[in-house]
Amino acid sequence: MSKIWVFVELAKEEVSPISLEVMTGARGLGGELEAVVLNPQARLVTETLGEFGATTVYLGTDEAYGTHVAQPHAAVLASLVEQHRPDLLIFGATYDGRDICGHLSAQLGSTVVANATGISTAAGGFSVCSSIFGATLNVTTEVRGPTPCVLVRPKSYQAVGFGGPPPRLVEVSLPAGSPLGARRLESVVAPTSGPKLEEARVVISGGRGLQEPSNFALLDQLASQLQGAVGASRAVVDAGWVPYARQVGQTGKTVKPDLYIACGISGAMQHTVGMKSAGHIVAINRDRDAPIFKLSDLGIVGDVLKVLPALIEELRARGLEPQ
């Protein structure tokens, strides 16, 4: 039976959503599923990992996993992989996941497939589906050699636990003399309110078509009526209208809400890659030929600065007061 490892990350004191998605996908491969979690708080999540199918959890709680970026994690992973030789090592495609995977692959001589959206078993190994060119092409790659690594895009799988039993725990410690690399001095979290962009059922995003930063207030109002979150195109993030945390797309967040409303966004593929799997898409754009209309279920050709206030009024008339 093949042995599949998942590198698990934490968000606050819980398993991060992407790690649960990856665990779910990995479980579907039918091998022995084991998890590695390197975090001072690792102990808090071992039961959850059992519920998601891990039979063994390798856990490291050294402070260095918080005070340093990527290298302590890669060092301990390298020694664990050399000892246990898993057949596949899967990461979520996060900032830390990519860095750890990069350092590790060079230590192990492992090949890496990034942007994965699915993994399946193939004769003598695994076959990874990844998407390139703004998710317009799907590439299937067979991987071989010493423990291949895969980086899975957010929302590629839907996280489902199955009530698995508590896993066997194996404590691991940082090999003596490991280089620790870059030091994390401080974490600054930008304040946000309302539902999280990646989790909201409704996402309302704005682009350059909103003309001015102050017009984002319209999106905030509409979001409060629909209990949604506000997203943005990179054009307006780079222009400093809204913080990066709101950016949807290739270099921002991937969202999969029931409804995505694109307001004054042209629909560049680097944007649509982050929202094209929304349940329903509504676009408001004054250019009839805007590419966003090619993937919207309902396209409104019109001035967003007229349509949005009218929509807010219409919803108010139906009893939804903006906050």
Place this chain on the structure above:
Amino acid sequence: MVLDPGDAYGVEAGLRIAEATAGEVVAISMGGEQAVDVVRKAMAMGAASGIHICDPLLAGADALTTARALAAAVRSSAAELVIACTESTDGYTGTVPAAVAELLGWPSLTFAKKLEVEGRTVLIHRQTPNGHDVVEADLPAVVTVTGGINEPRYPTLKGIMGARGRPLERLDLSGLGMDADLIAEEQGHQRVTLIQPAPQRDAGRIVEDDGSAALVIAEYLAELKLI
């Protein structure tokens, strides 16, 4: 030293540090003729020299092989700081810069939206999903920068003319001192078996706003039971 100068942010970041520290920027890119163009453009912006890595054995190289070639090129120079652009060709893969750092035995500082070099210390603001971390390391180091970190300069005519006289070296596997057998073996670790267009969504209804668009959207939201 700027790797893969395909987007101008990294070149600009390198030039600013070089200007402040009396240093020099070397532009490195790997690939076909397109890669020469990006090196030339970086030189027109102000890079002192360029390296173009090109070898038939490197065609279709995976992230690790790419990193091996880039690290070899870095070793052949006296660079102490490598800047890579997170968002150009390999940006989407994203493991190359960290692998380069590992091969060199240097720390990596990634996703910088702000970058400062003070003496022997590199300090960045590393982008996170909901803010940023302040991260620092000592030189030599590998840094990756995100788009928007600076406003890249445009190459001037003078820059373009000046770049013509500067050295642009072309290196293949043996020039880089790389082990062709290892590369050939590692290339076998990945095999693309299928490339196909991703299923696309169909365009739906398009409505010209004649003053009734808000009503149309509200009806649609009601249909979806979202209101």
